[in-house]
Amino acid sequence: MIGLSGFYVEEAGIIHPTEAGLTVSPARAAGTVVVPSSKSHTIRALLIAACADGISHIANCLDSADARSCIAALEVLGCSVEETGRSATGVSLAVTPPPGGILSSRPEAEPLSLDVGNSGTTLYLLAALAAQREQPVTFDGDRSIRSRDAGPLLKALTEMGATLTGGPRAPFTLQGPLRPGTCISFPSPTSQFLSALLLTAPLIPASGPDPEPTVLEPQVLHERPYVDMTCWWLEAQHISLERQEYQRFIIPPGQHYQPVRTSLPGDYSSATFWFAAAAVTGGTITVEGLEPEDVQGDRKVLDIFSALGCTVQWHRSDASTPAVSVTGPITRGGTFDLNAMPDALPALAAAACYAPEPVSLTNVPQAREKETDRIDVMTRELTALGALIEEHPDGMTVKPRKATCSGQPPLEGGTLHSHGDHRVAMAGAVAALGAAAPVRIIDAEAAAVTYPAFFAELARLAPGSLLPGRTEPPAEGLA
Ligand SMILES: O=C(O)C1=C[C@@H](OP(=O)(O)O)[C@@H](O)[C@H](O)C1
């Protein structure tokens, strides 16, 4: 325990908000930060390891609520997951699948219940894998998970042979086995449905010497880079797969996963909050831990900050790890298609409040189907702080207020509710850095879903932004 205050409790480098919420005061953000490991890579690595023939050793796995939800679900399926090391950005894990693997089971075995917490990636990807088991497995999660529609994925799995009870939202129960040789045409408004079937199809047992492949034909597909990430993992696993762009995937059954032995890169979606903090406050933030050429689609947010007039610079030398700096402020507006990077919407919406020209975030209807309806929630919460936002079915336009043009802070301060969404909580904190007065963030602890150390890092990078020792936000003005 480092210290206790009216606003937060800091323990082992993590700031826990008190019940009153966490108050973020206007402050300039600058400095260097190492971001935590990628959530999307971590969950894929863990799932592949859980299905592999042998023990995996995965370095720099994300240590966050979503990652822990995935691990807990795999443990219920019989995996042993042991921490073998720890760094500032992640944990090293040894993953030992149960004898026969997590996909084998007897039909008469007791049904199992998995709680995926807040993790949609775990829910969808693991539901498809577990649908191969002959033992029924029930999936459930928190309120947000119970509101997310898994219908198209569940329908595809039943067409492949699974028996479904409940749905289309959690809780639902799946019982296998799946059969090879089906051709499935399905909408994948979240790329996670396609990723789930791509990870599952190779492992379906082959029936006979010349088994028919599984053919996947997604009809509507958002977030293509996440599909590329899944295919990147399958390629690393030497899985044979024939692919026609994003239209058709032909996957022979009877394949196997090998133990994973790798170290995972940092998370571009988490880094986006620091890029946005630099853009809002006009400081320079250097982010370490990211792979410049990684398959993560949110890598492209750097192009957006550049188009908004920020300076983006990669620092690469043989002697040091790569780092990227973003320097604000935002000097221009623009229109940006976020279809490939829906998770960037909350941070970009917060940063857009500080643009001198309109910023439109478009073609991202699936952002309404995340932990919250992020288009609606970000519009409402930023508007309550003084922003001028027009909501569209597939995005939003953030307009400059007169105040912005006259040099006044564009946001007034006040209260922002995260609605339990980690990215809304962190985006709210970023928005607060440039406001005229402090912003109290309700449910700030949601940040722990992907970035438990976020507020501790904010306190370090933006001195004065978090005020220990007070029980109420200052009535007016800068603290
Ligand atoms: O496949 C993945 O790892 C993810 C895909 C995206 O979700 P959706 O496909 O639900 O949009 C993204 O929002 C989520 O953070 C991770």
Ligand SMILES: C=C(OP(=O)(O)O)C(=O)O
């Ligand atoms: C949408 C997200 O995650 P998930 O779908 O895994 O809950 C996210 O992290 O923003």
